[in-house]
Amino acid sequence: MGFVRNPKDVISGLLFIALAGLFAWQSRELNIGTAMRMGPGYFPLFLSILLGGLGLIVLVNGLRVPGEAPSGIVWRALILLTLSTLLFGFAMRPLGFLPALAATVFLATLASRKFNLVTALSITGVMCVFCWAVFILGLGLPIPLLGPWLGGY
Structure with missing residues (x-):
């Protein structure tokens, strides 16, 4: 090659x-x-x-463009990103859109070796506002923001 x-x-x-x-x-x-x-x-x-x-x-x-060869699998990232995807799928109905999204994004930020709590919380907040604006306001999807576990529906 x-x-x-x-x-x-x-x-x-x-x-x-x-x-x-x-x-x-x-x-x-x-x-x-x-x-x-x-x-x-x-x-x-x-x-x-x-x-x-x-x-x-x-x-x-x-x-x-020249670059380096793969050095191995980053298991932490692979496991946490997979878990965050599963979390969203399982938490969407009982928790609602915003809490499920917030938990998912925050868990995904833990996959980085450069994790910083302030940055993670900032990314989580920005993603929640962005997804709310796109899916709820922009597209008008009938997704409950809070699920029955948190008093929604």
């Missing part, structure tokens, strides 16, 4: 492209609709195309 200048980027790009293909394949039986009247498969397919495009950019960058 003499033409690979940055193995980390090449592997990441290939992983993004593979995941994009998997997600696009999973959405194949959903109705796509049109841009004006989106079906349930429109957004997943759009995100798959976007992820595949980003993967292609990262892959090409790995072939052009």
Whole structure:
């Protein structure tokens, strides 16, 4: 593999492209609709195309710009990011959108070796406001902000 200048980027790009293909394949039986009247498969397919495009950019960058080889798996990050994703899925219904999102984002910040409590709380707050503005205000999704465990519904 003499033409690979940055193995980390090449592997990441290939992983993004593979995941994009998997997600696009999973959405194949959903109705796509049109841009004006989106079906349930429109957004997943759009995100798959976007992820595949980003993967292609990262892959090409790995072939052009020198970098270092992967040194191993960062288990802490892998485990905490997986747990944060599962936490959101399991906490959304009982806690509601904002508490589940806040817990998820905060847990994801713990995956960094450069964890800082002030930065983590800032990122959590900004993400909660941003997601509330996009999904509740902007898209008008009927997602309860607080779940029944916290007196919502």
